[in-house]
Amino acid sequence: HATDYVLEHKVTLFAPGAQTGKRVAIVGAGPAGLACARDLRRKGHAVTVFEAQSQPGGLNTYGIAEYKLKSDVALAEVQDILDLGVELKLGITVSSIDDLLARYDAVFIGVGLGSTKRLGIPGDDLPGVTDALTFIAHLKTHPYRDTAVGRQVVVIGAGNTAIDAVTQAKRLGAATTTIVYRRGEADMPCYHYEYELAKRDGCGFRFNAAPQRVVGNGSGTVAALEVTTAQGNEMIPCDMVIVAIGQGDRTELQWPKDDPRVFVGGDCANGGAEIVNAAAEGVAAAKKIHERLTNG
């Protein structure tokens, strides 16, 4: 790919602009925040990015399945942006933007979505039940052998994240991996090619099966998932359940909707889309911020 060539040959794509003396704070070092940071530096504004995690990149570093994007590639792309002179403060969870508004000329919020929604059925807190984002983040930040995977894995949900989780579980060595989805095949929200990929990996699919409870084995871990089907209730044996039913909103940080110094983009603004959308929204926000900082 073109970007691989750029990274391998250390091609310099962008240069910082002449200093304007204006300062912008960015909350969140995901694709939205980083794209915004890059374009603001190109215009010569001083940019500080605040990131809660210990590594930048957002879901590019912590969420996208390994076979699509490895963390080291995501981090190399971040480095190109930092090389423009963007200041990055890691391990800082911004809980209020009031202080930032007092110290910066504008603030961009790109905090993404929150954690995976809970199943809300009995047994969903048993050891052996995990959520897809935690499972994938662990896999992406540890050697493969350090990520625990069951022998019989059930993944609940049928979006692209569910496909990532089920294929990753299979590739980690699970004997059986099964997507359980309460609706039919035609209703699956995942892309068709992702579905085909999971089938090629040997993953199974149970459609029109609504999860009712996670059943323990008596010693506290998972033994089965009880589902309701058109034929009645059924137990699907499993020793690991991965929940992939979508991310909730990020509610920890609130921001004023009518302050002209505050800009928002990426998943937290569009409800969850793709990397390209987040980056495009970061770029669009940088343009608006630049206009505001130069024209008042």
Ligand SMILES: Cc1cc2nc3c(=O)[nH]c(=O)nc-3n(C[C@H](O)[C@H](O)[C@H](O)COP(=O)(O)OP(=O)(O)OC[C@H]3O[C@@H](n4cnc5c(N)ncnc54)[C@H](O)[C@@H]3O)c2cc1C
């Ligand atoms: C499992 C999974 C797989 C995906 N696969 C694909 C794919 O294959 N292709 C694709 O195009 N898209 C994919 N997506 C979607 C894509 O990852 C997102 O659309 C994109 O990452 C959104 O970028 P963002 O910058 O808005 O948010 P994020 O990437 O979520 O980044 C937000 C950042 O803000 C930080 N943050 C949050 N709150 C605070 C705070 N209070 N203070 C400081 N920092 C904070 C977070 O730690 C995070 O680093 C996938 C998503 C998931 C969940």
